[in-house]
Every structure is written in C-alpha cells, then in structure tokens.
Amino acid sequence: MTQVPPQKIYNTVITNSMVATERLEIFMPEKKKLALIIHSGTIDKLLCAFTLGSTAAAMDMEVHLYFTFWGLNMLKKGAMEKAGLPATYRQHEEMLKTKLKEMNYPTPYEMLKRMKASGNVKIYACSPTMEMFGVTRETLIPEVDQIAGAAAFLDIAADADITLLI
Amino acid sequence: MTQVPPQKIYNTVITNSMVATERLEIFMPEKKKLALIIHSGTIDKLLCAFTLGSTAAAMDMEVHLYFTFWGLNMLKKGAMEKAGLPATYRQHEEMLKTKLKEMNYPTPYEMLKRMKASGNVKIYACSPTMEMFGVTRETLIPEVDQIAGAAAFLDIAADADITLLI
C-alpha cells in the first residue's frame, strides 16, 4: 500500500468537515511514537531497551524513555558502566562483556548518548523513585530531560504506537 | 489543538455517512484504557504496577489488572504483605522497606484497595495459574473481580490505549 503524506489527507478531508480534520491529526501523527518504561537495571535489559530506542530513533520515530526503580538508579553518573547481569545469569557476565567488546558493541551509555543526538529521544527520571533511593538531580547524567511522575508517562503512552515495560 | 467533545464529531460526520459514525465511536472512547499483566510477585514490580494503576485511575482512565503466575500468588490473602525483592537485589530489601515506611508510602495492598475505591479498576485472577498452584477462590483477597483466562485479557487489551506486562 502506498504511504500517503499526512498533509494530503488533511486537505482532502477538510473539504468535508473541519471538525473531523482536527481529530484526524490524532490518528495520523507525522511520527510513530515508542514509549518505554525501563524498570530494570541489568545490562541484558538495558541493551534490549537501548537497541529498541536507538533503532526507533534511527527510523525517525519519537522515543520516550521513562526510567523507574532499578532503571532510575542506572541514570546516576557512572552507574551504567557498572551494570551487570541478574542473579539467574550471573555466571555468564564475564563472557558476555568480553564478547560485547570483541564485537565493538557500544556500551549502554554510548547508546544512550548517540540516541539523544538524533533529536528524537526524551529521557525521564521517575520522581517517586528518586525520593525512595535518595537520588538528587545533580547526581544524574546530563542527558535526563525531565524529572516526572507516572502521570506524565501515562499521558505520553496513551498516544504512543508502541508501549513496553522492561 | 482543541479537544472536541466526541458527540459533536459524531453529529458532523453523520451528515456524511452513518456507517462511518458507528466506527468512529471505537476510535474515540470516552475513557482511555490501561491493561496491565502482572506476572511478577516482588515488591519492586508491584509498587511499579500499582503506582501506574493508581495514577491512571486518578486520571479517570479505565484500569484492568490481570494477575498471573507469581503475580497471581500475590492475590492470596496475606501474601502481598510478605512480598520481597528478587534475588538480584535481595541485599537492599531491608533498606527499601525502612525507607518506604519513613516516606509513609502506602503498602501494595493499601494501594490496591484505594485504586479499587475509585471505581475505575478491575482485578482479574488467571485461572490456569490457579490450577497450577492449587489456589482456590476462597483464599484470594475480596478485591478480585473475576477469575479469567488469557482470552478475556486479550479481548480487553486489544482495545486498550496502553498495554504493559510486568
């Protein structure tokens, strides 16, 4: 099926009804939107989340990454570099890290910085988690765009095309 | 963009096509809908799920919580009170529980009861899991609305604005 540029559709529909056009913009956003909650703080989950985020940003999707709980703790300066594997798989940690280096796979923090450079990615830090773990804004990496509660994320997610929790 | 009340849109569109109007109602539900599968039974995941659920209910969204596997086991009377952290983070359990008390953060069960009181939340218990773990209805907390299989959840989720698994 041919992809029709949104503007063309609006014009066509305007001839029928102005009101309908206003609504159609909601159903035909110019960019697809991905909203991820990152609850985990282990490297297997961060790599998955950031591969999805980077790829979506490269596809010119709008990407929203909301970090909560163990994920929020990974936004502290220097934390991502120390991310390991969960208890279930800890015996594979050394092997995996060696392999990632051999592949020249970017580290999670490098992935996050590159994603941000695309201009398509927003990073949110969960405010209740910050209080729970005594984390202050100054200790977070500068790539964080906004400190926000669950309501901000739900607002974004309700209009997203893909919502995932990791 | 101005939010147009749904009724006004229906009227306008009716002048063009009755059939189209009937479909539009599907795309413009009065309430946004959140559908969560709660597979986990640890306190870090329950707090995340219930913070999302409570916030969504407070935003007047329709909230559907489907408890399965370890999550289902948390619907047993007295179980949520004993929820701990996963093996990976077990050493932080004491610290976290102390901090939550200091913050007067509601317990998972308190959050669930308050959510239910909003009238926007439905709780489902996964029937195959109940058989797997030999759990009977009588042993579940009274807040459970329905014992249901995966088909019931998929039906709800297919029309939800946000679907997440935790």
Next chain:
Amino acid sequence: MTQVPPQKIYNTVITNSMVATERLEIFMPEKKKLALIIHSGTIDKLLCAFTLGSTAAAMDMEVHLYFTFWGLNMLKKGAMEKAGLPATYRQHEEMLKTKLKEMNYPTPYEMLKRMKASGNVKIYACSPTMEMFGVTRETLIPEVDQIAGAAAFLDIAADADITLLI
C-alpha cells in the same frame, strides 16, 4: 454496537475521497495483531508468553513473537526442554514441573509447535543476539520464520493492537 464489515466502510468513504480510503485500511485491519518481545528464557515467562500467543492465535489474531537475548537462546534445538525458573524462585522448580505434568499442561515447545500449526503465528530470531552468543541458523529449531533486527519488530509492533515485552 454493530460490527460493520470493513469493505462496506471503504465503499462509503470512497465516494468522498480515495485517499482517505487508503488510510482507513490501516485502522481497520481484518485481524487484530499481537506483537510480543520474548527477552526471558525461564519457564515461568515462556509459559506466559506462549499461553498468550496460543490463545491469540486461537482467537484468530495475527501473532508475532520476536525472541531476543535469553529468549533467543531458547530457540536453540533442545533448549526449551531444559528451561528452569529464575534464581528468585528456583526452590519451586521441581514442584512446578511435577504439577505441570500432572495437569498434562503442554511443554513450551509443544505449545510453540501447536501455535505455528494455526497459521497465525510468526517466529523471529534477533540477529544481534545471535552474533552476541555465537548462535547460527542451523542450531535453531525449524519453526523460526525469520532472522531479523529490531527495525523489523518495530515496524510490526507499530501497527499491532497489543505490544508486550516479557
């Protein structure tokens, strides 16, 4: 509300605008679509993912299962048969496996094969994970339809009705 067959809507709308009709097909697919990322490789998560997938396929939904990380490792021949519980719950493994046998619950691999037989299910293996773990196509079960990167999954998920990560 009466369900209107898509073709009828297209016809009606065609009289107003050919362009609008082309777009409407996206919003009214004939089949509902479920897109799952399977990141986990433990039996509690596989059973959940495959119960959702099997049920959706039986409901005549289109099901897309994208296996990554520990999930990808479960696509290796003979791997699913050895899947266990995560560290947090390892002490329940024996009990659960005994119970599943008593219930004649199908094994994860049996579930996957039956799902595939419905014709509604597609299985994807994550290519970067394959490189990371040195997994080759020949070592994967024959039910895998496609080796694909994150972009392929995001394309599918962006049009899905339900997207979940497990």
